[in-house]
Amino acid sequence: MTSLRLQNLKKRFGSTEVIRGVDLAIEDGEFVVFVGPSGCGKSTLLRMISGLEDITEGELYIGDRLINDVQAAQRGVAMVFQSYALYPHLTVKQNMGFGLKVRKVPAEEAERRVMEAAASLKLEALLHRYPRELSGGQRQRVAIGRAIVGHPQVFLFDEPLSNLDAELRVHMRAEIAALHKKLGNTMVYVTHDQIEAMTLADKIVVLRDGVIEQVGTPRELYERPDNLFVAQFIGSPRMNVLLAASVERQLATRGLKIGSAHGIGMRPEHLSVVDAGAGILRGTVMISEYTGAATLLHIELESGETVLVIHNGQNTPRIDDAIGLAIDPENLHFFDGKGEAIRPLQRAA
Amino acid sequence: MADTLTNHVSARGLRAPRFSLRQREAIEAWLFVSPTVVGFLLFFLGPLVAVVYFSLTEWNLLTQQSTFVGIDNYVDALSRNPDFWHVLRNSFVFALGLVPLNMSLALMLALALSRPFRGVVFFRTIFFAPVVTSAVAWAIVWKFLLQGEAGAVNQLLAVVGIDGPNWLREPDWAMVAVIVTRVIKMVGLNMILYIAALQAIPRDYEAAARLEGASNWQIFRMVIWPLLAPTTLVIFVITMIGSFKVFDHIYLMTGGGPENGTLVLAFYIYEQGFKFFNVGYASALAMIMFVIVLALTVVQMILRRRDMQ
Numbered sequence A: 001m002t003s004l005r006l007q008n009l010k011k012r013f014g015s016t017e018v019i020r021g022v023d024l025a026i027e028d029g030e031f032v033v034f035v036g037p038s039g040c041g042k043s044t045l046l047r048m049i050s051g052l053e054d055i056t057e058g059e060l061y062i063g064d065r066l067i068n069d070v071q072a073a074q075r076g077v078a079m080v081f082q083s084y085a086l087y088p089h090l091t092v093k094q095n096m097g098f099g100l101k102v103r104k105v106p107a108e109e110a111e112r113r114v115m116e117a118a119a120s121l122k123l124e125a126l127l128h129r130y131p132r133e134l135s136g137g138q139r140q141r142v143a144i145g146r147a148i149v150g151h152p153q154v155f156l157f158d159e160p161l162s163n164l165d166a167e168l169r170v171h172m173r174a175e176i177a178a179l180h181k182k183l184g185n186t187m188v189y190v191t192h193d194q195i196e197a198m199t200l201a202d203k204i205v206v207l208r209d210g211v212i213e214q215v216g217t218p219r220e221l222y223e224r225p226d227n228l229f230v231a232q233f234i235g236s237p238r239m240n241v242l243l244a245a246s247v248e249r250q251l252a253t254r255g256l257k258i259g260s261a262h263g264i265g266m267r268p269e270h271l272s273v274v275d276a277g278a279g280i281l282r283g284t285v286m287i288s289e290y291t292g293a294a295t296l297l298h299i300e301l302e303s304g305e306t307v308l309v310i311h312n313g314q315n316t317p318r319i320d321d322a323i324g325l326a327i328d329p330e331n332l333h334f335f336d337g338k339g340e341a342i343r344p345l346q347r348a349a
Numbered sequence B: 001m002a003d004t005l006t007n008h009v010s011a012r013g014l015r016a017p018r019f020s021l022r023q024r025e026a027i028e029a030w031l032f033v034s035p036t037v038v039g040f041l042l043f044f045l046g047p048l049v050a051v052v053y054f055s056l057t058e059w060n061l062l063t064q065q066s067t068f069v070g071i072d073n074y075v076d077a078l079s080r081n082p083d084f085w086h087v088l089r090n091s092f093v094f095a096l097g098l099v100p101l102n103m104s105l106a107l108m109l110a111l112a113l114s115r116p117f118r119g120v121v122f123f124r125t126i127f128f129a130p131v132v133t134s135a136v137a138w139a140i141v142w143k144f145l146l147q148g149e150a151g152a153v154n155q156l157l158a159v160v161g162i163d164g165p166n167w168l169r170e171p172d173w174a175m176v177a178v179i180v181t182r183v184i185k186m187v188g189l190n191m192i193l194y195i196a197a198l199q200a201i202p203r204d205y206e207a208a209a210r211l212e213g214a215s216n217w218q219i220f221r222m223v224i225w226p227l228l229a230p231t232t233l234v235i236f237v238i239t240m241i242g243s244f245k246v247f248d249h250i251y252l253m254t255g256g257g258p259e260n261g262t263l264v265l266a267f268y269i270y271e272q273g274f275k276f277f278n279v280g281y282a283s284a285l286a287m288i289m290f291v292i293v294l295a296l297t298v299v300q301m302i303l304r305r306r307d308m309q
């Protein structure tokens, strides 16, 4: 059983509190992604799980075992670092076998385990190279191989793909997903890239300033964000948020009440261009960015606010055209004055 | 704007330039390096050639008489004059005592002081301060502290019941004393070099090893020490060379004594040249020292190159 349980975890560096009370349950075999802007405490939280940072307050369980005071090496976790942390003076094989050597695993068994991991990651041909003789993607694979060799119960990844170019990142992302499928281990993965989070995660944990903003499946976070921060962090380009007051009248004509809402959110991909006067919004095309598959329109509304629209269809409007924008009411998000989501269901009740 | 540009270009194009682009670049390059080249010729190559020439003559500074004697001075040093081998032995004893002591102390200090903690700058400063202290003041103060009965060092030792020797009056102890006081003076420099090297090692290296179960000793042995190898090599060579060239320290603390117990090569050269005015002989000795230091440097370069591969 390698579930993880974080109970009111806190971390202070001196007097600054970096992790401010995190509660989280991670199921056995789950792929959990911590996502959030740079500096929000993702790495710190991951390092607290690994044992590289000690826990200021709260409790951390792996399985049923309280491990606050268990040494990093005894926790059964392996970590893949953003920098890969491969030793430049050791070959690929020696790097992968480092942990086994340190733990005095018999040479034969160590050899077998390294070869096994190398085979599964297609690294056999590279075993006698030094890290400097490898490409970024190969280094990445060696770092993963090094983690696999120790047969950990839990894998921890700290932004493992952020040093790779875009194309390789997509490729390695798929490899990591495949690895998870094959091994079935519990994995905790840190990234600031919401696309990575969406594509890899069974469960996403959105962090901000050391606290959890929301936990949920990628679909839940996208469709029902709990607050403005999550709404705008997940999804690209980010969700448009308009002052409720400026669209109150238009919504009312369609029988929608804004109630106590202060802000109304609409994702660029949910807005569609209609004739001026139709739809719920009216504005002028300011900028039109053609990207091939779609066109990204910057529309200035009558209220002076700007919204982004992803336009897929034909009949792309021209710059300075007056247009209307329509949206399925189901895709509207309502937020109160504090940025908390107001759920349509709750309003109905 | 466009007009002036074309005018400019065509005006240039009409007159053939005095120098081709390549020539101009070469001239500029030489102008840039000339200060260094002049300095090198004037202060290094010139004196070197002069010393080579002097070493082949018998030249007495007092009488200003110079006669060409070929390799006589070298033969003198290497086979006829027993002093030379004694002095060379002293130089090696000094180096072999100083270098390991200096380097191990520097490494230990660096390991202790490479990570930030409250007061770390204070400690780094304490250990580095002697490096920038006047060598003269340093030697004189230590000479004072190391006096027989009355010296502070022996009085301190007496507190813990040790009857200290008369440090600077006994040949072996004098050597120990100059080595130790020299190490204390210079260790800060190597410490700083080691600190810089340690700080250049990514913190993830240690974290990864620790996560895989490595002990502090294993981390040092298998990760830190190998990664320090290039720095260790550089420190080894500069410390070795520095210890062969030690002069002021000896001059001020022991004057080469007692019983020539601390008479090292650089000081011996000085004595021969400026005390006994045997400029030819001193020059030959200087050439021998130059060759020793050069050999050490070449060895270092070869080792470094091998290390790179």
Ligand SMILES: Nc1ncnc2c1ncn2[C@@H]1O[C@H](COP(=O)(O)OP(=O)(O)O)[C@@H](O)[C@H]1O
Pocket: A013, A018, A036, A037, A038, A039, A040, A041, A042, A043, A044, A045
């Ligand atoms: N060892 C440390 N000492 C002091 N502050 C730290 C330390 N490590 C991280 N921090 C601070 O904690 C915050 C969170 O850092 P980190 O967990 O690395 O963020 P993230 O990985 O989300 O970008 C940052 O403000 C950072 O400056």
Ligand SMILES: [Mg+2]
Pocket: A042, A043, A044, A159
């Ligand atoms: Mg981070």
